[in-house]
Amino acid sequence: MELVCPKCKEKFNVSDDKLPLGKIVAIRCPSCKEKISVDLRMQPPDAGPPEVKDQPKGFDPTMEKDEDYDPSEKPFDFLEEEAKTAIVCENDPKVLKAILPVLDIMEYSTSVAESLRDALRKMKYHTYDMVLVNETFDNSAPENNGILIYLEHMLMEVRRNIFVGLLTRRYRTMDNMAAFLRSVNITINLADVDKIDRILSRGINEYELFYAIYKESAKKLGIA
Secondary structure, eight states, X not given: OEEEOTTTOOEEEOOGGGSOTTSEEEEEOTTTOOEEEEEOTTOOTTOOSOEEEEOOTTOOOOOOOXXXXXXXGSSOSOOOTTOEEEEEXXXXXXXXXXXXXHHHHTTEEEEEXXXXXXXXXHHHHOOOSEEEEETTTTOSOGGGOHHHHHHHTSOHHHHTTSEXXXXXXXXXXXXXXXXXXXXXXXXXEGGGGGGHHHHHHHHHHHHHHHHHHHHHHHHHHTOO
């Protein structure tokens, strides 16, 4: 079946056996990585190209139906349009107890990853606005953190829209050099987790200000 991306106009083919009739599915454009919503609910056999809609933020893709696909692993059943989402990769219940109420007050819909595998599956089906990850999450070696490696391999146009906080015992809170070296937006020392509301508020404000300037400059240069 041939589809056309409404954003970049790239044409591409999807195998019919990967398109479950009777559902709305999401397919990621192989060129610009835009999520495309395809309505197959009224699609009879041999009816030609299905209707392609712009993908609303927060829509959970049900495409990518590999052998391990399990709908229960999608992080959210339903999200309001423009809702903010976060994933927390932390195993310490005390740290989670400090973080989760703050994210709730900040109006984030939050997932808690139980393991690296669980986190990567959730991130496969949803692009989060915020990722908070302990540098030793599901791995005692901070330099081999699977979440950070996954984020480093993202397309920059996707990665720059994700605020990433590193939960750490090695670096001080808001250590800009450490954040740069680890390719995150902010470092949060776990000794300061009781102040995480102020830390996140300040970090997000600085992040949004930086990218507001970047996006405005890119727009003027015609590259955005």
